Amino acid sequence: MRSSLPALCAVLLLPMPALAQPSAATIARDADAAMAAAIDPRGSGAVVLIARGDTVLYRKARGMAEVELGVPLSPDQVFRIASITKSFTGAMLVQMAARGEVSLDAPAVRYLPEVALDPRITLRQLLSHTAGVSERDVVPQPPFGNDEVPVAEQVRRIAARPLAFEPGTAQRYSNAGYILLAAVIEKVTGQSWDAAMRTRLFAPLGLADTAYDRADLVVPGRVSGYAGDKGALRNATPFNLSIPKTAGSLHATAADLLRWMRALSQGKVVGAEGFAEMSRPALASVGVQERYGLGLYRWQVRGQDAIGHTGQIDGFASALFYLPAEDATVVVLANNDGFDAQTLARRMAAIVIGKPYPLPAAGQALPAGAAALAGTYGSDPATARTVALADGRITVARPGRTPLPVTFDGAGNIHFVPDELSYFTPVRDRAGKVIRLDYFARGEGPAVSLERQP
Secondary structure, three states, rough: OOOOOHHHHHHOOOOOOOOOOOOOOHHHHHHHHHHHHHHHHOOEEEEEEEEEEEEEEEEEEEEEEEEOOOOOOOOOOOOOOHHHHHHHHHHHHHHHOOOOOOOOOEEEEOOOOOOOOOOOOOHHHOOOOOOOOOOOOOOOOOOOOOOOOOHHHHHHHHHOOOOOOOOOOOOOOOOOHHHHHHHHHHHHHHHHHHHHHHHHHHHOOOOOOOEEEEOOOOOEEOOOEEEEEEEEEEEEOOOOOOHHHHHEEEEEOOOHHHHHHHHHHHHOOOOHHHHHHOOOOOOOOOOEEEEEEEEOOEEEEEOOEEEEEEEOOOOEEEEEEEEEEEEEEEEEEOOOOOOOHHHHHHHHHHHHHHHOOOOOOOOOOOOOOHHHHHHHEEOOOOOOOEEEEEEEEEEOOOOOOOOOOEEEEEOOEEEOOOOOOEEEEEEOOOOOOOOEEEHHHHOOOOOEEEEEEO
């Protein structure tokens, strides 16, 4: 196993006392306001849990678990957690490496010799989405159907795909790479991937409500999943949970995810060095809000590190954040795949830090001179935006994309509708002409400057 973070970096991941921590009453007040702004109590909803250390500061549900029956959500219900599953997979492989069962820097073919994988692909690269494993088949394949899909069948398809890029040279999110890791877990442990997780992680940590979300089993407290379609609620499309496996097939409660993050961050799963290694970005060149380690993202919220994962799968959205400087955990579980769980979790994290993001103002009028914003900003197609004014409203669009409605805050910053923390700040010259837009991804700097095009 490759050496972990230098000692200094490991120390930086340990909890440090925060300055002027907000009271539990302040946190509850601001969290209530954020939930009320984001969730219709008559529709699908979400559970939010906020803890500092082992102390739960806020735990509340809003919305419906069963909209058709009028059954409200409760904080202890079971949700699909989608890609938060990857944090368990990452910890499993790091734990196996510490035991000498695998080497993270070894080629994956060492453990899967029967699979025609590129020999340059390592377990570490699969964990960090830097292996170049493609999500798409070159030749369309028949759908898997509703029965249990064997890992071997998925691996066969994945191995037949050409690489999306040279291993180790880029980062591109790959569920397929994590399914290859399911095959490694099964080969090395001699167990199915879910049995290995149950015996090595769930049971030892007391995660009684965390498990492979098999649709054929009756799971007490499991909520229904929905989808939002232009404001109209509908039942989520049925989905075979045996397909994503180690990439996204688990369910859990908010309380179990708190137990999981506490155990992981306190070194009870992979040790302090193992957690530091999981949290270290694989590629420093990746944008600050997209940096990924071994099954964990490392973001920034109000200038602080935030370590965790998000998830989205048919009917459900989720987010799990850990703030080392605050020793605080935030969990958001929603039963609608169109719900922005990450934005709500970021809002909750900022509340814990004591620097809450301002809530969006409904029906904010266009500021004077808004028409002067119309134009194209930035020359790179990946970041360029076009601002347009029509019928008394302003939209912002990427090249070739559908224009999105925006609103303004009191400082004149441009925000997307519905709630989105990312915003643009218009920058003017001495004559008052808008010469560029500074873009703050997810409400954080450093800004990306988009110069106005002629």
